[in-house]
Amino acid sequence: MLTCFVSVFWAVACCAQGTVTFVNSGTFPTIADRLVYDIDGSPLVGTNYVAQLYYGADASSLQAHTAAPSRFRLPTTASPGTWSGGTRTLTGFGAGSTVAMQVRVWDSNYGATFEEASQKVTPANQYGVSCPFFYILPPPSCTCDFLMDNLRSFTLVTNPPAGIIAIREENGGCLQQVFLGVHNIDATPTLTGPWQSLGQQTSPFIDLQFTNLNARFYRMHDPVRSFLRTRSATIAVPSAATFP
Numbered sequence: 001m002l003t004c005f006v007s008v009f010w011a012v013a014c015c016a017q018g019t020v021t022f023v024n025s026g027t028f029p030t031i032a033d034r035l036v037y038d039i040d041g042s043p044l045v046g047t048n049y050v051a052q053l054y055y056g057a058d059a060s061s062l063q064a065h066t067a068a069p070s071r072f073r074l075p076t077t078a079s080p081g082t083w084s085g086g087t088r089t090l091t092g093f094g095a096g097s098t099v100a101m102q103v104r105v106w107d108s109n110y111g112a113t114f115e116e117a118s119q120k121v122t123p124a125n126q127y128g129v130s131c132p133f134f135y136i137l138p139p140p141s142c143t144c145d146f147l148m149d150n151l152r153s154f155t156l157v158t159n160p161p162a163g164i165i166a167i168r169e170e171n172g173g174c175l176q177q178v179f180l181g182v183h184n185i186d187a188t189p190t191l192t193g194p195w196q197s198l199g200q201q202t203s204p205f206i207d208l209q210f211t212n213l214n215a216r217f218y219r220m221h222d223p224v225r226s227f228l229r230t231r232s233a234t235i236a237v238p239s240a241a242t243f244p
Contacts, residue, residue, distance in 0.1 A: 018093045018137035021146045022053050022070065022085035024103070029144075033153040035081030036072070036105055039126050043081025044156065047071045048109050051083040054102045055090060059132035059208055062102050064114070072105075081153075087146075095139040103130040103151060118203055119181070121159050128156035129204055131174035159203065165220065175216070176204045183220040191217060 024034040036044045036051070050069035054062040070083040083105075093099050104114040106127040111117030118127045133150035157178045160166050166178040177185070182202050186195040198207065207216065 018090045018095060018097060018099075019087050019146055020053070020090060020099075020101075020135055020137075020148060022051075022065075022067075022088045023082070023147070024051075024085075024151060025079050025082035026145070026147070028147050029149050034148075034151050035153045036083075036103075036128065037081060037153065037155040039156050039158060041155070044072055044105070045075045045077060045080045047074060048107055049083075049105060050108050051085070051103055051105045052114060053088055054104055055093075055099050055135075057100065059100045059102070059206075062100060062132070064104075069108075090137065093137055095137050097137045099135045099137065100132055101135050101148060101151075102132045103148075103154075105129070105154075105156060115202070118159070121161070123158060126156040126158050128154050129176070129206070130154045132206065132208070157204065165218065167218075174206050174208075176206055177201075177218065179203045179205075179220070186219045188217050189215060195219070 024036070028034070038044045049072040051072070052069040053065040053067075055065065056062045065088055067086075067088055070085040072083045073079060090097075090099055104127075106114045106117035107125055108117070110120045110122065110125045114127065117125065130151060131154070133148070133152070135148055135150065138144050138146060157166065157176075160179065162181065164179065167175065182200055185198040185201045185205060187198055187207065188195045198205075207218075
């Protein structure tokens, strides 16, 4: 009797875990650009590049999925900008749950993980992340493809020299700060302050509060520098602009 109970409990627990199809190719419910682009603007190719799913309860608690990262395709592919993915089990999330997600891409020649590769200062090394997005887990009976419909395209970057921040706005509306090392980042909506600490951050850092503001200034503690990103179309910072 005890053995039967344990077996049934295991089956229920197993099936309660939701899944997602970790791909950016195919037919999605919403028409949108979901490709990953090389820093030169062309769709990314090369099996040295890999994509990893990060997920969590919200955008501030994302963790790498335990599955091996998925590789991008050969330069001869008919589907550049896409990776060869598969089904991912979302541990801790069941049907009806809303899951925060992000896709992170890097060159595996520069590190086994995104965190390792993103800290390398080499002109040829490029990496990138999508804007965080949400995924609602369908019920197990759903005939849908469990696709990441809210994923949007993004472009890879390279690390600027030490003490420099590169600011760019990705498709999906998030503002990314790219810099070398680990820094304490402060932000303010005006040059007169007050400054708000955003904590210790690594690159690329996404300011989740920016979408509700018309302008945003940033500074690093070491060295102390300030940067402006405004939503005005007439003086908007160009994509991937770098500020000394």
